[in-house]
Amino acid sequence: MAEKMENKSRKPLLEVRHLKKYFTIPRKGQLHAVDDVSFQVYPGETLGLVGESGCGKSTVGNVIMKLHKRTEGEMYLEGRDVFASDADKDAFCRKVQIIFLDPYSSLNPRKTIKDILSEPLLVQKIVKKGPELDKFLEELCETVGLSQDLLNHYPHELDGGMRQVVGIARALSLNPSFIVCDEPVSALDVSVQAKIINLLMDLQKERNLSYLFISHDLSVVRHISNRIAVMYLGQIVEMADTDMIFQNAMHPYTIALMSAVPKVSVDKKVNRIVLAGDVPSPMNPKPGCRFAPRCWMACPECSNKTPELTEMEPGHFVSCMYARESRERAKTAATVSVEKMMESQ
Amino acid sequence: MEEKLLEIKNLRVRFVTERATADALNGVNLTIRKGESLGLVGESGAGKTTTALASLKLLPRGGQMLDGEIYFKGKDVMRMSKRELLDMRGHRISMIFQNPLTSLNPVFTVGEQIGMVLRQHKGLNKKQADEEAMRLLETVGIAGYRLNDYPNQFSGGMRQRVGIAAGIACNPELLIADEPTTALDVTIQAQILELMKRLQKEYSTSLLMITHNLGIISELCEKVAVMYAGRIIEYGTVREVFSDPRHPYTRGLLGALPKLEGDRDRLTAIPGTVANAQHLPEGCRFHPRCEHCTEECKKQQPEMVQVKEEHFVECFRGGKFDG
Amino acid sequence: MERKLIFKRMVKSKFFMTGFLVAVFVVIISILSPLLANFDPTANALVDRLKSPGIAGHILGTDQLGRDIFSRLLMGSRYSLLIALVVVSLAAVIGTFLGLVSGYFGGRTDTLIMRISEIFLSIPQLILAIAIMAMLGTSVFNLVMVLVITSWTQYCKLARNNVLVQKNMDFVHASQVMGAGNMHIMLTQIFPNITTPLLITISQQFGMIIMVEASLSFLGLGIQQPTPSWGNMIADGRTYLTTAPWMVIAPGVALMITVLAFNFLGDGLRDVFDPKRT
Numbered sequence: 041m042a043e044k045m046e047n048k049s050r051k052p053l054l055e056v057r058h059l060k061k062y063f064t065i066p067r068k069g070q071l072h073a074v075d076d077v078s079f080q081v082y083p084g085e086t087l088g089l090v091g092e093s094g095c096g097k098s099t100v101g102n103v104i105m106k107l108h109k110r111t112e113g114e115m116y117l118e119g120r121d122v123f124a125s126d127a128d129k130d131a132f133c134r135k136v137q138i139i140f141l142d143p144y145s146s147l148n149p150r151k152t153i154k155d156i157l158s159e160p161l162l163v164q165k166i167v168k169k170g171p172e173l174d175k176f177l178e179e180l181c182e183t184v185g186l187s188q189d190l191l192n193h194y195p196h197e198l199d200g201g202m203r204q205v206v207g208i209a210r211a212l213s214l215n216p217s218f219i220v221c222d223e224p225v226s227a228l229d230v231s232v233q234a235k236i237i238n239l240l241m242d243l244q245k246e247r248n249l250s251y252l253f254i255s256h257d258l259s260v261v262r263h264i265s266n267r268i269a270v271m272y273l274g275q276i277v278e279m280a281d282t283d284m285i286f287q288n289a290m291h292p293y294t295i296a297l298m299s300a301v302p303k304v305s306v307d308k309k310v311n312r313i314v315l316a317g318d319v320p321s322p323m324n325p326k327p328g329c330r331f332a333p334r335c336w337m338a339c340p341e342c343s344n345k346t347p348e349l350t351e352m353e354p355g356h357f358v359s360c361m362y363a364r365e366s367r368e369r370a371k372t373a374a375t376v377s378v379e380k381m382m383e384s385q
Numbered sequence: 386m387e388e389k390l391l392e393i394k395n396l397r398v399r400f401v402t403e404r405a406t407a408d409a410l411n412g413v414n415l416t417i418r419k420g421e422s423l424g425l426v427g428e429s430g431a432g433k434t435t436t437a438l439a440s441l442k443l444l445p446r447g448g449q450m451l452d453g454e455i456y457f458k459g460k461d462v463m464r465m466s467k468r469e470l471l472d473m474r475g476h477r478i479s480m481i482f483q484n485p486l487t488s489l490n491p492v493f494t495v496g497e498q499i500g501m502v503l504r505q506h507k508g509l510n511k512k513q514a515d516e517e518a519m520r521l522l523e524t525v526g527i528a529g530y531r532l533n534d535y536p537n538q539f540s541g542g543m544r545q546r547v548g549i550a551a552g553i554a555c556n557p558e559l560l561i562a563d564e565p566t567t568a569l570d571v572t573i574q575a576q577i578l579e580l581m582k583r584l585q586k587e588y589s590t591s592l593l594m595i596t597h598n599l600g601i602i603s604e605l606c607e608k609v610a611v612m613y614a615g616r617i618i619e620y621g622t623v624r625e626v627f628s629d630p631r632h633p634y635t636r637g638l639l640g641a642l643p644k645l646e647g648d649r650d651r652l653t654a655i656p657g658t659v660a661n662a663q664h665l666p667e668g669c670r671f672h673p674r675c676e677h678c679t680e681e682c683k684k685q686q687p688e689m690v691q692v693k694e695e696h697f698v699e700c701f702r703g704g705k706f707d708g
Numbered sequence: 709m710e711r712k713l714i715f716k717r718m719v720k721s722k723f724f725m726t727g728f729l730v731a732v733f734v735v736i737i738s739i740l741s742p743l744l745a746n747f748d749p750t751a752n753a754l755v756d757r758l759k760s761p762g763i764a765g766h767i768l769g770t771d772q773l774g775r776d777i778f779s780r781l782l783m784g785s786r787y788s789l790l791i792a793l794v795v796v797s798l799a800a801v802i803g804t805f806l807g808l809v810s811g812y813f814g815g816r817t818d819t820l821i822m823r824i825s826e827i828f829l830s831i832p833q834l835i836l837a838i839a840i841m842a843m844l845g846t847s848v849f850n851l852v853m854v855l856v857i858t859s860w861t862q863y864c865k866l867a868r869n870n871v872l873v874q875k876n877m878d879f880v881h882a883s884q885v886m887g888a889g890n891m892h893i894m895l896t897q898i899f900p901n902i903t904t905p906l907l908i909t910i911s912q913q914f915g916m917i918i919m920v921e922a923s924l925s926f927l928g929l930g931i932q933q934p935t936p937s938w939g940n941m942i943a944d945g946r947t948y949l950t951t952a953p954w955m956v957i958a959p960g961v962a963l964m965i966t967v968l969a970f971n972f973l974g975d976g977l978r979d980v981f982d983p984k985r986t
Contacts, residue, residue, distance in 0.1 A: 092572060133885060138882070146882060159883065163887055199658055199659070234653065263644075263649050286645070301600065302601045303603065305627075316576075
């Protein structure tokens, strides 16, 4: 707890304020992929960003990495405005890096591992080709536990886990302080996944790295994150410390999401809240709570009034008007019936 | 003991491609009894899907059955006539696939696709088939009037439900589900799981659930078989296997899984990488990754031993490790 | 893909091996043609006009001016292959570059380049070539220009389509986030991944260009007499088709074999590099 309190008094490493990213879809309108998202990530901390497909979690990562242009919003790295016209772009690249979901498409099939790992160093002119580069790569391989014999191999000669290690090594080569991890273990098998998670956590400890850990897998996010933000249709609906959110989830979506995950347990008593319908797309969203159409405790009011992200207890933000009563009502909420499922179509 | 529905004995399958030869299955023994739900779990390349396809005599090109016997209700599948095979597939055994986007034909309405199964196997006429298809759609939570919609008018989760409706259309004796929720979101997966639980209660269909997700097995199945490198290395009731795993691989898998409750201990990763089907190790296939490996393990293939009434493990030490 | 596997497939592919061996044979012959030709290909010898093959050392006979057809055939192959080589190289470089730029940057740049290439595509190659050659006059330089102008769109379309796939790959994003410039990404990250389809198109286009060049020369708009070219040799032979058929048959067969060889090579390469084969 002491560590967490200390965290708050420190300055955030990365701060995102009111970030919006709209995509214009011809003849259909605007897709509000990210709609007013704000958060801070402190040095040495992992913020988990969790949600289902299409909730905008990856878009947040891509906008931070400037792979997408933001529609609106601000971003500060160590207090400096990243989008300012005089911002040092190279300095940003060195401090902020990304690890991708698919270890197959993230490595150029025509390049050797050595080419792939030295590219950032050469592009940023940190070292020149020659013995200096070789020494750098040697150290890099040691850091992530990659055998140096692999340097002259091509990506297709490596398995998924090894490739992801190469992806991590590439992100680390510029010695960044912040890494966006975009579903880095989702494409991997369980036993390999554990290895990568352990590696990421060890590296964080060694180098005081900050992670934005984007994932759809609640248990992975819980394992690695200090704080968690849950996204639904482009907005953060709940954000709190990991233990707080798992013990005392308040947003009806978070509660349903947690109950939906099948658990490995011998006792088969699952009190599950099944959400009806499908995850809608954030195309031309209507005012009001975006979760209301699927919410198991929605009132007529919910589709008129837009809830704000409010601090319900210190460090616990929820955007629901009935957040205080959600846990009580969850106990009695029944599994959605077939009739309800059909209604929602 | 209930009657044996599907029995696989010493199944060995090899894939020969231009690149290499891969031994996908190396002696699989598996029995599914009537009314039983069995989870087949393992990492990618363990041979889960190959086992299912082989038992329907549907091995893809390049796959050769080297050895083994497969019996469906006591009948040798390899010796079945074409008609018997067609009757078995789709009528007695049906399959639900992983990808709901590609498992339905985009040029037919969902009603036609479900109806096709009914007309072929149950001999219903068009009108009866439509009525039955409508009833089935409603069973899986889709409004019956959507009978005449095409697959692309449905979302991924609903398509998978259509797939399930087609799967149970003929009231099969065995339903094989191959990673049916892997491509779906968690909340949609929950819908499918609840649906399957309900169907399990309503129909007395046996279930073979193929998945890499231990949680799904824990929720839906009574028995579990853990696969590694083309062999079943541990088998038993879900309760036994998950509470007291005996094989070092099963233990490793459970330890590698981040949990939703309790302490967040460091994950125990299994050392090494998944055995390569092109160059399988001698002896126990798991021995290069096993911390309890002995000389015997390197040379000889261990046999399945019974450790409890309904718990078997393929390990020389029977899962007894000191400390 | 693994080198070993590619080699294995090359040896096994009948299309590839036939095309490859014949193409290599044609190229070697044309390089060595000054040594192999036993007569001066442009020297007239009216005494020996329209000799049948085999007479007086004329392996393939002589034409209406008494020139040795075998020697003309060999020299003609040099022009045909050299022109094809220059045209394909220029068109591939220009077309691929424009395609890369078009696909990578998208937006207005893309629209502009694509509209221009569509205009070129909508006019039949041969007719456009005839029109330009008739306007600018006949010369080897003009011939090359015309052929480049009419064939760069092939490479442009190909490069663009491949870039559209490649640019959404995460390894391209990785280069972007490490601060690499667009030229660096286009040339060092994306380009190596489109070399395979490019190679296939180049070998197919090679045969195509030889064909178009022969057609233009046949019509008198390509290589000019007395310089031999397969196209103008066939044109010469037209009037003697009944009395001296070898005048048409020899260059005709040579043309057919060469074009076929390069087409086989292209098809063979496509088989060899097919990622869907297991």
